[in-house]
Amino acid sequence: MNTIALNKGGESLPAGCLFALGCFDGLHPGHRALLCGAKKRADEKGVPLAVWSPQGAKKTSLLLPLADKLKQLSFLGADFYVEEPFEEIRDLSPEDFFSHYLLEQYKASALACGENFTFGRGASGNAALLESLCRKAGIDLYVQKTFEYRGKAVSSAAVRQALAEGNIADATGILGRPYSIHGKTLPGRQIGRKLGFPTLNLPLPGDCPLGNGVYAVQVQLRGRSLPGVANVGIHPTFENAASPLCEAHLLDFSFQGELYGEEILVEFLKMLRKERAFDSPEALRAQVEEDKKRAREFFGRERAVL
Structure with missing residues (x-):
């Protein structure tokens, strides 16, 4: 898959792509269904599939880092990925965005979007307006119905x-x-090691959506999937950390030496409790033992279901 450099617009795109429009943050099942449908229609037309997203439209952290997003988009069949700086399009009317960008600049042959897609100044355009604009321009539009989970x-x-x-x-x-984070492990303040539960430390992405607390987690390390318990936050029992960390302790698994610089992935499976300050290191140690017990019970139930 080719990634079009930011601020370069459609200069490197072939004319006639089918464009799937949206932020596609997290690539949840609704996104995947939209992209699979768009790929099918692009193949039927014999044209490339381009995924278009507004860069900087969301002020919150991404559920999926861009590098991971690109890998998954490629797996789903996208040929091109384009990010358009949101500042350059935010004040355009829906009609101007459609005509100036999608038709004139990108020369789209067809479009795809979710039924809750909005575009144009103040999000004033929707899928119904886009369908009308496409009909007048003589190009096809594929609209993916919204998926639901437990009625929402x-x-x-x-x-x-x-x-x-x-x-x-x-x-x-x-x-x-499962929601996950990944990266290279960092040296910590050795607090967990001194209390008898060494941890693998990962920096959290900016504006991480996770609430501060203790979680049952699955850690992918050196090709192995290992159960663990992780604290997300600033460990307020001691001097607050400069920035929030994910500190994962592996259950029933010990490692020799240091594991700094290791690439790991942490999947969050259940919140056990919220983070809080304790009166003493001993009180914290006792709580961690209880957290580990609850995590083991959780993993035991999960295995029983399987």
Whole structure:
């Protein structure tokens, strides 16, 4: 898949692409259904599939880092990915955006969007208006119906809300997979090691949607999937950390030496409790033992279901 450089518009795009429009943050099941449908129609037309997203439209952190998003878009069949700086299009009317960008600049042969898609100044354009504009221009539009989870619309905003509230089961159900973060482990302040539970430390993405707390997690490390318990936050029992961290302790697994600089992925499966300050290191140690017990019980139930 070719990624079109920001601020370069459609200069590198072939004319006639089918454009799938949207932020596609998190690539939840609704996004995937839209993209699969768009790919099918692009193949039927014999044209490339381009995914278009407004860069900077969301002021919250991304549920899926751009590099991971690009990998998944490629897997779903996208040929091109274009990010348009939101500042350049935010004040355009829906009609001007459609004519100047989609028709004149990108020379789109067809479009695809979700039924809740909005565009143009003040989000004043919607799928119904886009359908009317496409009909007048003589190009096809594919509109994906909104998916639901437990009677509510599947959306990136719903995922963030569930994560912030600690409702990890709903976040997983809406997203279609566990929410995860990944990166290279960093040296910490050795607090967990001194208390008898060494941790793998990961920086959190900016404006991470997770609420501060303790979670049952699955850690992917060196090709192995290992159960663990992780604290997300600033460990307020001691001097607050400069920035929030994810500190994952592996259950029933010990490692020799240091694991700094290791690439790991942490999947969040259940919130066990909210983060809080304790009166002493001993009180914290006792609580961590209780957290580990609850995490083991959770993993035991999960295995029983399987």
